[in-house]
Amino acid sequence: MDFDTIRLYLTPLLEGSVWTLALFFSSAFLAVAVGLITCFARLSSRRAIRTAAKFYIEVIRGTPLLVQLFFIYYGLAEVGIVMSGFVAGTLGLTLNFGAYLAELFRSGIQSIDSGQYEASRALGIRTLQRLRVIIIPQALRNIFPALGNYALVLIKDSSLVAVISVSELMRSGEMLAASTFQSLLVYTLVGAIYFLMCSVISYAFRRGEKNLSIPGYWDGASESSDFSKA
Amino acid sequence: MDFDTIRLYLTPLLEGSVWTLALFFSSAFLAVAVGLITCFARLSSRRAIRTAAKFYIEVIRGTPLLVQLFFIYYGLAEVGIVMSGFVAGTLGLTLNFGAYLAELFRSGIQSIDSGQYEASRALGIRTLQRLRVIIIPQALRNIFPALGNYALVLIKDSSLVAVISVSELMRSGEMLAASTFQSLLVYTLVGAIYFLMCSVISYAFRRGEKNLSIPGYWDGASESSDFSKA
Amino acid sequence: RPLNEVLATKTLNVVTTASNPPHGFLDPGTNTLQGIMVDIAKGIAQHLGVSISFTNVPFAGLIPTLTSGRADLMAAPLFITEERAKVVDFTTPVYGWGEGIIMTADSKQHYPDFESLKGHKIGTLVDSVQYRMLKDMPGTTVSTYQDYPTLLADVRARRIEIGLIDPPSITYQIQSKSIPGLKLDEQYKPQNDWKIGGAVEKGNADLLAAVNKALEQMKQNGELHAILDKWGLSQLMVK
Amino acid sequence: METRTMDPIIAMNGVSKWFGDFQVLKNLDFSVDPGERVILCGPSGSGKSTLIRLINRLEEHQEGTIAVNGIELDDDPHKIEQVRADVGMVFQHFNLFPHLTVLENCSIPLRLVQKKSAREAEELAMKYLSRVRIPDQAGKYPGQLSGGQKQRVAIARSLSMCPRIMLFDEPTSALDPEMVKEVLDTMVELARDGMTMVCVTHEMGFAKEVGDRIVFMDCGQIIESAPPAEFFGAPRTDRAREFLGQVLSQH
Amino acid sequence: METRTMDPIIAMNGVSKWFGDFQVLKNLDFSVDPGERVILCGPSGSGKSTLIRLINRLEEHQEGTIAVNGIELDDDPHKIEQVRADVGMVFQHFNLFPHLTVLENCSIPLRLVQKKSAREAEELAMKYLSRVRIPDQAGKYPGQLSGGQKQRVAIARSLSMCPRIMLFDEPTSALDPEMVKEVLDTMVELARDGMTMVCVTHEMGFAKEVGDRIVFMDCGQIIESAPPAEFFGAPRTDRAREFLGQVLSQH
Numbered sequence A, B: 001m002d003f004d005t006i007r008l009y010l011t012p013l014l015e016g017s018v019w020t021l022a023l024f025f026s027s028a029f030l031a032v033a034v035g036l037i038t039c040f041a042r043l044s045s046r047r048a049i050r051t052a053a054k055f056y057i058e059v060i061r062g063t064p065l066l067v068q069l070f071f072i073y074y075g076l077a078e079v080g081i082v083m084s085g086f087v088a089g090t091l092g093l094t095l096n097f098g099a100y101l102a103e104l105f106r107s108g109i110q111s112i113d114s115g116q117y118e119a120s121r122a123l124g125i126r127t128l129q130r131l132r133v134i135i136i137p138q139a140l141r142n143i144f145p146a147l148g149n150y151a152l153v154l155i156k157d158s159s160l161v162a163v164i165s166v167s168e169l170m171r172s173g174e175m176l177a178a179s180t181f182q183s184l185l186v187y188t189l190v191g192a193i194y195f196l197m198c199s200v201i202s203y204a205f206r207r208g209e210k211n212l213s214i215p216g217y218w219d220g221a222s223e224s225s226d227f228s229k230a
Numbered sequence C: 001r002p003l004n005e006v007l008a009t010k011t012l013n014v015v016t017t018a019s020n021p022p023h024g025f026l027d028p029g030t031n032t033l034q035g036i037m038v039d040i041a042k043g044i045a046q047h048l049g050v051s052i053s054f055t056n057v058p059f060a061g062l063i064p065t066l067t068s069g070r071a072d073l074m075a076a077p078l079f080i081t082e083e084r085a086k087v088v089d090f091t092t093p094v095y096g097w098g099e100g101i102i103m104t105a106d107s108k109q110h111y112p113d114f115e116s117l118k119g120h121k122i123g124t125l126v127d128s129v130q131y132r133m134l135k136d137m138p139g140t141t142v143s144t145y146q147d148y149p150t151l152l153a154d155v156r157a158r159r160i161e162i163g164l165i166d167p168p169s170i171t172y173q174i175q176s177k178s179i180p181g182l183k184l185d186e187q188y189k190p191q192n193d194w195k196i197g198g199a200v201e202k203g204n205a206d207l208l209a210a211v212n213k214a215l216e217q218m219k220q221n222g223e224l225h226a227i228l229d230k231w232g233l234s235q236l237m238v239k
Numbered sequence D, E: 001m002e003t004r005t006m007d008p009i010i011a012m013n014g015v016s017k018w019f020g021d022f023q024v025l026k027n028l029d030f031s032v033d034p035g036e037r038v039i040l041c042g043p044s045g046s047g048k049s050t051l052i053r054l055i056n057r058l059e060e061h062q063e064g065t066i067a068v069n070g071i072e073l074d075d076d077p078h079k080i081e082q083v084r085a086d087v088g089m090v091f092q093h094f095n096l097f098p099h100l101t102v103l104e105n106c107s108i109p110l111r112l113v114q115k116k117s118a119r120e121a122e123e124l125a126m127k128y129l130s131r132v133r134i135p136d137q138a139g140k141y142p143g144q145l146s147g148g149q150k151q152r153v154a155i156a157r158s159l160s161m162c163p164r165i166m167l168f169d170e171p172t173s174a175l176d177p178e179m180v181k182e183v184l185d186t187m188v189e190l191a192r193d194g195m196t197m198v199c200v201t202h203e204m205g206f207a208k209e210v211g212d213r214i215v216f217m218d219c220g221q222i223i224e225s226a227p228p229a230e231f232f233g234a235p236r237t238d239r240a241r242e243f244l245g246q247v248l249s250q251h
């Protein structure tokens, strides 16, 4: 357990971490996009679009991520759609988290006072701009702590992508443990790296939350007194 | 694949389902309680309480549920705290989901206009009643779709409790598949049962959402037009 | 728990895993645990003069259950390895086997040893010892499977040429389900020879001794042979 | 009514509107000429806010026709957009954007809708903020303003869009008499530029000063419509007389 | 000022309050006798809302002392609770509870705070809802009300708690003259029962009618404090004269 051993072990683990982070960033970005689109589809006044969004959300939420990954990687391959493990993993994580984020975004959007829609409509601001400039920034602020939850779950769930042959952090750990027979040490290192990543993301979200707070409104610091004072 | 076989297979699966549902209901209930308490601790004006809540949230969100279950069931047993698998499983799911729910609840509570706090304070309504009667019902309505996400994840994540000797649905399926060599059939049945449970929960949340909607406010049905019309 | 405590409470807590026939599984018809290791554990309890209580966990839970003191004895198809021996104390080996090759019944090709597998399309279970043997073999395509039925199906469908497997499970499966068109390669000489035994908590010497004694007696009086024979695997018994 | 030579810029014919079972507006006819300043008054709950919200389709009517600037309002989003580009509104509850500063509240709509450059938009916004005497609050967020300041931001935000028609829903409710005077002057000035105005107000002094015509509503119907002198001098209906009785007895 | 024999029920001494760098209230002294009806007026942004929000500690002051009913307000939650039990407030923005019906808005606080039975609470609530003429809206939600109706619910909600002191922040801003009269009558009646009132208003007619004393604020300071006849008849300061000039010229 000397330093040299640890350095020796760290090399493959850091390589795995790069894959984990790549999966995280690509699918986080895409999942937010898919989540937004699905959310608006879910809120559409056209019945067909709404139903399609509901169907997507229910199917994804009703099945485990592992099954979805298998389906995309192995199932689609049987009908001739062959993707690399990384692409399939990104796609799977995106589709999975997109469905959950869609419902989270809907929570946020529905928590915005209808007066905000009315004012922006009355000013003539059109649908997309209304959403981008008026509604989403406020909704985002409302759901921000919960959004952090999903970021942290995403980084941990990315380990499932190991089953479709991506050597991300968890898989690197498994292989290292198998070849060195030092599973305790290896898994401790793996856990520490995940925890580190989680802490960084968590910190980023706490900072983001501070930046999003609006003077004169709920800002945690000033109104928190509410819960202990009378 | 005749009916008798399926009936024979269904018996252990249904037994497993009972455990899954028991885990789900007990830990859903407790996790909401833990989530609420943590959320308020997180928002407390006392620094120590706030820090403790943050610490709990970060540790839980930074580690995988599986590790938490191992720690509670096996780790604690080594220092003499021995729980049954079911109790340890409920505890693990509760603590895990409690941390995520705490942040979701905080999202909801912070989305409530400060005028609502002021009005209830001015009326002399005290902290706990203020939360129970004024704040939480409105916050709950705001985060309701996202709460459904957690219910669905909880029922699926309850399958991890298998590692601590609870023969819930997934474990029953594994054993059945192993002894009958009919893994495709068995896992299809298992998947169907999970999907059924998810659909029922999903449906319950959709109904609940309708019940929570307030006339004259955002109610999805009337305001949805916002997204396609001008 | 030390031996005297086990004897005092008159129950032996045994942890097993019920998803590995024929070593241990849950019979859906009777809803009871069955299998070689289950029978062996029962035999040991009989020899100790105590009743038996099973805990059934997935593979990953076996060792923690033992080390956390939730079970006295582990009776599961877990290979005796140096690494595991660092955390638990294994009993004397009871039976064992090496890796085997499964292929279609009409296959003419033979694989005399491990080196001859090079360059072929091979299937194994995910996270199995066989997978670890294969993963670094150059020029070889390795497919991994969640369980044996899917692996066997792919052998029959000729998506893979051979499967590198645990012979006892496959033999039992082919026999009990009468899956046609498959055979084990009799000429294959396994590279490894894994042994299976029970295990007790590290340092629980008197219990280990008592279990070993019971096993020795069962070996002597033929009980062990009878158990393995019942599952068609008497040839695997450690002499 | 000698000015009835032009086509009305707002024309409502036989408009009825229900909220569930409750009929808010009852077969209502209402028209406004270009450049006219119409004051809408009447008891609380009579449907004044609902009426003006129909004009830019924040509410949908169930019967009758509404045409603004010659465009008839129906479900066509394109028409609705056209109408909204011409119609500004000041809300009873202000509806400022809490996440934007006062200056952004006023300038961002200009940039988004009228595609003005950032500098141009801010200059225009500052001009109107100065007009309502709060240029010094430009950097604050709505949550940091007093009631009257919020209301003035709402007025400045709408005015800076320079719409052809302005709808005011009690634009001076939170203002002190000094500021009312200021807003009144601004409105008179805008009207001189030809802006059409429909203004709901309870301040009869303000109504007298600003209005070309007073429309009195009760229970979802228009009861009386007359120039201020006539309306305040000799109301034709008992209901209006009763209503005005309360006003006059007060001051 | 011959009634100054009693102890004041509200006593503010040398109170200063800052929002960040901005000083809203400047070393302000203000006291109200039991049963007195004080009208607070002054230009927008002068600190009127802030002043009354200090009385039930919706804001914290940084300097000076505030005592209500003999209880000095500091960080002690117990004292704050005691004060709030005695002080009712009507907000400028109403702050109704959107998820409760009109009746629940009024009756639930009675049940929670005064431990009244459901029946008793609802009867009391209905009594006050009738007084502000909206018993028929009892089953609706706030989102379904007009502006004036909301304001009346807010008034009924506070009054039904029967507090010893009422703070009103522009209680008639959304009301038509008829309803103003109604609210005014109710307030006069309550004052006859000995309720103390502090009322921010811009309606000078209302102020004249209801006030025992008019307090005029500007820039976070109290400039003048006098009975209505004196204040309206012969304002002592130039600032007040200017302010009133706008009012009088209007009507």
Ligand SMILES: Nc1ncnc2c1ncn2[C@@H]1O[C@H](COP(=O)(O)OP(=O)(O)OP(=O)(O)O)[C@@H](O)[C@H]1O
Pocket: B216, D019, D020, D022, D024, D043, D044, D045, D046, D047, D048, D049, D050, D051, E143, E144, E145, E146, E147, E148, E149, E174, E176
């Ligand atoms: N969403 C709704 N559902 C049911 N009734 C409604 C709804 N919105 C408004 N109303 C009712 O319609 C009537 C007219 O409302 P409106 O807001 O137009 O009144 P108003 O004339 O503006 O009154 P005020 O002067 O008080 O603002 C009121 O009686 C109100 O209760």
Ligand SMILES: Nc1ncnc2c1ncn2[C@@H]1O[C@H](COP(=O)(O)OP(=O)(O)OP(=O)(O)O)[C@@H](O)[C@H]1O
Pocket: A216, D143, D144, D145, D146, D147, D148, D149, D174, D176, E019, E020, E022, E024, E043, E044, E045, E046, E047, E048, E049, E050, E051
């Ligand atoms: N949270 C805040 N942060 C910074 N400044 C604030 C904040 N709240 C209020 N102010 C400022 O304090 C001043 C006094 O506000 P206050 O609400 O007391 O005015 P007011 O006399 O009630 O005015 P109005 O008649 O317009 O309601 C205003 O200039 C306002 O901009």
Ligand SMILES: [Mg+2]
Pocket: D048, D049, D050, D092, D169, E146, E147, E148
């Ligand atoms: Mg109105």
Ligand SMILES: [Mg+2]
Pocket: D146, D147, D148, E048, E049, E050, E092, E169
């Ligand atoms: Mg104010």
